[in-house]
Amino acid sequence: MSLFTSTSTSRSDRSAQAKPPSTMSSDSVSTAEFSPELRVTQDVTYFCPFTGALRGTVTVTNYRLFFKSMDRESTFVLDLPLGVLSRVERIGNNLSRDVSYGLVCKDMRNLRFAHKQMEDTLRKSIFEVLMKFAFPVSSGLQIFAFDYGQAFPENGWKVYDALSEYKRQGIPNESWRITKVNDHYELCDTYPSTLAVPVNIPDEELKRVAAFRAKGRIPVLSWIHPESQATVTRCSQPMVGVNGKRSKEDEKYLQAIMDANAQSHKLFIFDARPSVNAAANKMKGGGYESEDAYQNAELVFLDIHNIHVMRESLRKLKEVVYPNIEDSHWLSNLESTHWLEHIKLILAGALRIADKVESGKTSVVVHCSDGWDRTAQLTSLSMLMLDGYYRTIRGFEVLLEKEWLSFGHRFQLRIGHGDKNHTDADRSPVFIQFIDCVWQLTRQFPAAFEFNEYFLVTILDHLYSCLFGTFLCNSEQQRLKEEIPKKTVSLWSYINSQLEDFTNPLYVNYSNHVLFPVVSLRHLELWVGYYIRWNPRMRPQEPIHQRYKELLAKRAELQKRVDELHREVANRSASSASERPGSPTRSITPVQTFV
């Protein structure tokens, strides 16, 4: 499966010998990729920003761009899924003998190619083919995920089932019930069909609450503390408006959320926005809960900026890191992008939520404006801190399926899959920021996560690749309508079929521990393994994957030995149980950096 390694390792410019054992040839994903009319090959020059111009052949298929050069002593290969392209531009005028074009990618790089003007006008130019397949939505084609059809031993679409996830959390219980009011997405078309709400609020009232919340996104349960019953609930902003409109039902509803937790007589409402922005939203009919209307509720603004500020920050970051880095002012340049500051504010917000729920035993309501960008970041990160289950590979997949996909983070809108004319104003690196925050957590708690860095990079790569159906569309409703689960493959099918690549060998199952990261800027780092991975200076970074696998094998071997010894002890029916050998997984517990 060379495709995966080529798109998802931290190397773009792989040399050909690095190919893993594969059942397929290096240039095919599946039979779907390679009917003759779907490919074109041509001699071109690739202007590598690091090593200079390289001559070679480029092949464009309906899935990828594959460039190969034998110019230098080692073969140079560039292999990228067309899904990462956000723009293809022709450079220079049409009259010149050379055709040159630039590819702007969604994954922090720009590429430039040139070739001679073609004499055989009958053959399609590389540019045309590229435009056609890179932007299938604009050319009336379907996204490649629908053609992929690769079979995996696991079916990733089965990873998440809302009912079983709520059941895992102990829902329904005496205070919370599962409602089917949104079964046909009538209450809220961007919410999932299965929702958990307070027991004593009937469905009829939910509808009236929905009328008061932006886009009908009522407060619903994300997570419940197994002991204190304090909850994390999410919603959109209340439609307060300039006149300070109130809703009795909404007030009662929030009271019900508070009452569902006997431990505390207070409710915290975390508004992700800066207070100025929240106030400005009143002009558009939105706003925030006034503490007069919501008794016992305390409102906290978390000062996280909107999608436009984040997009701008990432654009600046790209300028600073790609292609060349000015070494002498590296840190101050990085500072001027404010990227890490944004990461800090998001983590700080999530930390406050987790702390209120865990230490304060208090329920929290989280919202921003629409409740699908910053809210998703905050609820999922705080749940990651609170619940060790989400720190396993499967648990993390469930978390993404639940808090991001089912609750309608608008992936299509924020990423613009296959759309040539997608407006920049809708794009935003909200999900990347979330994954970055997760990475920061894994740095601070190296043994608390079952997955490794490669897992996170792989998720981000396939956020763009359009190979899997997972990140297509904007909501559960849309995905069902497009029959995504039926017609495409889930990213989790691929990942769960080769877990050893994504497993952190240092993982120790501290499922009952809550992670409280240090959110000071001095403990945050730029994720160079993602943002700067195209830089050849990144490449010498020691490939740790092999060592990970060795350690995993060693661990499995030791575990087996322990199991054998356990059996032996049992067989001898030893009189004292105290002689049982300790688990070796404990003995290789690494230093835990609970800072």
Next chain:
Amino acid sequence: PATGFPPLPTFFVNRKQQPLNSSLKMCLLMQIIVVNEVNFVRKCISTENNQEGLWGKLICTNFKVSFIPQDPSPKQVFTSTLSHLLLGEHDIPLTCLEQVVTVNDTKGKKKVLGSNQKLKFNPTELILYCKDLRIIRFCFDEAGPESAKKVCLAIAHYSHPADLQLLFGFEYQGRRYHESKGIRVNGSPPRGGLQTPMFDRSSDWDREIKRTNASEWRVCSINQSYFVSSSLPEHIVVPASLTDQDLMNYAVSFTDGRIPMWCWNHANGSALVRMASLTDPLQHRKPEQKIFAAITKSHPQRNEPFRSDLDKSLPSILDIQSAFVKLRQICILDPFEESEERWLSTIENSRWLEYVRAFLKHSAEMVYHLDGKNSSVILQEEEDRDLNCVISSLVQLMLDPHYRSLIGFQSLVQKEWVMAGHRFLDRCNHLKKNDKEESPLFLLFLDCVWQMMNQYPAAFEFTETYLTVLSDSMWIPLFSTFLFSSSKQRRQHLMDFAKHKAIPQGEDQVVYFPPVWEWSQQFSTKDQTLFNNPMYVGKGAACVQNGEVKTFKRTKVPKTPEIYQFLGAVLAHFHLYVFFFYFPP
């Protein structure tokens, strides 16, 4: 313990209740003298001036400042994973104190205390600035004013020893000798069990020559009894073609007689050599040329050596000290202050990372000459005792996987720092006598190692924890490693001390002063496992056995592109971070 000293109830209350390796600790316990103590002291936990804190007793002994809380601290599962055998959670060795400041809140007075000083006001507060970047505050609101004052003065006095031999380590070792005389076997110091070569005898150098196949080099003992140089070790390695007489003649031309000293051989035959500069460059060109010719002769292809003058290409020890002072200032600020947003640019302005990079980069250039150009490299520095230590050890770490093992690393520090005469005493400013000589060269080196470790997580046998405790050990005066400026000084002090304490002379080592490498003095065997990097790939492969290197990719190292990749990454600024170590707990 049945001694004349007052009992110190909590000194060895081990939070983790590990079995006490009793003889050592009893021994230490007996040497500790309580100088002064004061009750009802509040140790401030947060930086705010509020009432939060721990109540307890503040004690000044001749070894450390101790604070014994009234209520044993609650069990915290994830705080320090290492428990120190000699120091409790609230202990600070006197050597670790940077500055002792007394404050009187109501009078608005503040005084920095030195030794033998008077204090005209009753302190309400004591602030201890530590060399390991801790800042610890004690409040005396409820304590007796006179005894509080006495303790403050005692702490200030005992943390400024007038003489090296007044450091607790001497007292300790001297007493220990007398206490344990009965159990010593044949009078030989307990050196066994320590696998790290100390390079204080010719056999250690011989083994290193064999290990690196440096057949054109030999051990030379002209500096026996420090006859030629007061700062070189007694045994050094020199080109085989030079006679002892030649070397004696040439030595006078170099600062403190520091003739070029061999450090290491590359598999291709190129050598790494370090030397001091000529005392009089106009007069002494000749001996230098002779020695260079001999170095050329020791090269299998007779390649000309490459000479690098470090004083000209690297920041000076003063630059390094001032960058460190700035860095320290930034790191001890409250992390949640306003300045937080400017964290990255303030770090940049301190220039510390820039210097870290400069040293890594220069080392990489030396590697290029040794490995890529196949020429020997001569590192030259005026005294050959500061910058040369950093560069020579970094070059060897980059080129030789042996030094990336734990024992290998320790032997490297022993060889290029301790025996090569790095002025630990002056650079650490243990006696707080000459601030101008203070410079954190060794810490800079550890930082460079940490940066490489971060980029090559599987290349080093040891961990960040190891580097941190190694650095902390600089401020515990019980180990000989970081107390002296040369092996001659060490020998001299130990002899004087032995004489003074009526310990018979003529033994191999009169008073046994353990090196820091005896980690069992500080940590239990179990805790020492935290020194081992689980990601390390070369375990057991890069060790010396019977003078032969068991090759761990060593044959592959020369001429392979990997080594340059290694270096390329090391240099990129975006790979450099601020070592966590600097952040106070």
